[in-house]
Amino acid sequence: MRPISGKRRETLAAYGFLIPNFLGFLAFTSIPVVLSLIMAFTHWNIFKQPFWVGMENFSSLLWMHREGGRLVPNDPFFWQYVYNTVFLMAAIPLGMAGSLIVALMMNQKLKGIVILRTIYFLPAVCSGVALLILWKYLYNADIGLINKLIRMVGEYTYLSRVSGFFANPPDWLGTVHWSKPSLLLLGLWGGLGGYNMILYLAALQGVPSSYYEAAEIDGASGWAKFWAVTWPMISPTTFFILVMSIIGGFQGGFMTANVMTGGGPAGSTTTVEYYLYQTAFEKFNMGYASAIAWFIFAVILVLTLLTWRVGGKVVTYE
């Protein structure tokens, strides 16, 4: 059956429109995915010829060996970095709760709310290297604003005589104990009033007021109204933010580590993504780095599917 000429013209036109995007998509997404998979099974330092090593990259990355009767991971650093990444991802639920609370407050009829919203959104707009430089300075042990404030509080309230913390506040980014919590706090500060808050605000404004009125007739108080009406009505937004945050979170932490800490001290702020960068572009171990990339992909995929599964039961769509 020959297609009629109008249809054929449409098909040709469609291919014409698609071709630029499709070729780019092929060159910078599809082919790279295949290449990456192949590279993950090789040793390659990009200067010499790659050679096939089978599962070796994956077994050195993920597996363990016996050492003096104990099982030791083949790459203990990697698991430390996985732990760091997961630790920093604790900012996701905390930040989401914070953003929701701020959005709930911003949704009230208050004067000057636009100004407040602008101020809360500032960190999100300014995010980037400049802001990280600023925070590195704020966290400075001797001359940073945070420690200056802590010392000042200690002096005025005489707390510095009781607790060494106020007299001698910690070197936030320089000690293994404080480096991760410090970065977590920075993430919370930057995200509280940002994109997630705006998404929540939009969702809150989308809840029909008749729902609240109906709940009031049933005698629901403020708290009960939140759980019975608001929470289910904004659950698609919660779900959306959660999935996007997980995807971003597991590949995150590169810029922060690169600008602020160099991944240290003692690797305590090195995330999986930063390890990937170091492996690929400082040690030029492309095969191993590709294996790390596929590990990231697998984890994101599993986490997303899991969220999807659970979300399907909990999320309410109108």
Place this chain on the structure above:
Amino acid sequence: MNRLRRSTRIALYAILGLGAISMILPFLWMISTSIKQPNEVFASGGGLNFLPSHLFWRDSMLGGEKIRAWWGNYPDAWHEINFFRLYLSSIFVAVVGTFGQVLTSSMAAYAFARLTFPGRDKLFFAYLATMMVPGSVTMIPVFVIMKHMGWINSYQALIVPGIFSAYGTFMLRQFFMGLPSELEDAAKIDGSGYIGIWARIILPLSKPALATLSTFTFMGFWGSYMWPLVVTITEQQRTLPIGLRYFVGQHATNYTQLMAGSMIALIPVLLLFLFNQRYFVEGIKLSGIKG
């Protein structure tokens, strides 16, 4: 929503106000440091010294030969980092990249949304599926491809891989699907071709979606960090974030200049945001629309 009680209102203002102070204080500290003398930053002793001591007069105490204005850190940082060059690179990369992405995405989205051809839905599904692939997976092979093409340390490497976006195509397709078909039919009757319909009907009707995609793509290129770090080597191709990063490497403890430099990098972004706040907020809302 009912009116709030007085006590509730006061409590809300107190909490939000406290939060607002913690949001804005770091920025005030940044401004304050950027107009200080280097020795003031390291001055020990209690207090915050929020106001630099040299704010209202010219400083001629440091040796006497060099007279500095209170804003002197700014021109110093400007020349030290070669900001002019960095801005030029960043703007060029972001503008060309955004234009490229909006162009190719809107073309592909038009085909997916308004034309029928064999294999359309399967191909679209393939696009959607690749949105799952994280940037970490494609980065290394794309770097290798760049190396083979001799594009390392070039503007092409900064721009071209970022142009082709499944996300942009998806977003515009959703928007195009919602457009009424009457105008399109009328144009067809008038003998308009597909390119004419795309350029004169679809694109003008989609200004809000195009503006949103442009804003986000521009911000993406502007803030992009890891990729430019990987593919630039010399100073000429560096974008603003990379330039700032190297500045930190060279002047690790020169905080007055670092803060002045960071301010120079932030000011245009801040101004753009303050004057176009509405579009930012609308854009974010649009980006969160599902299904």
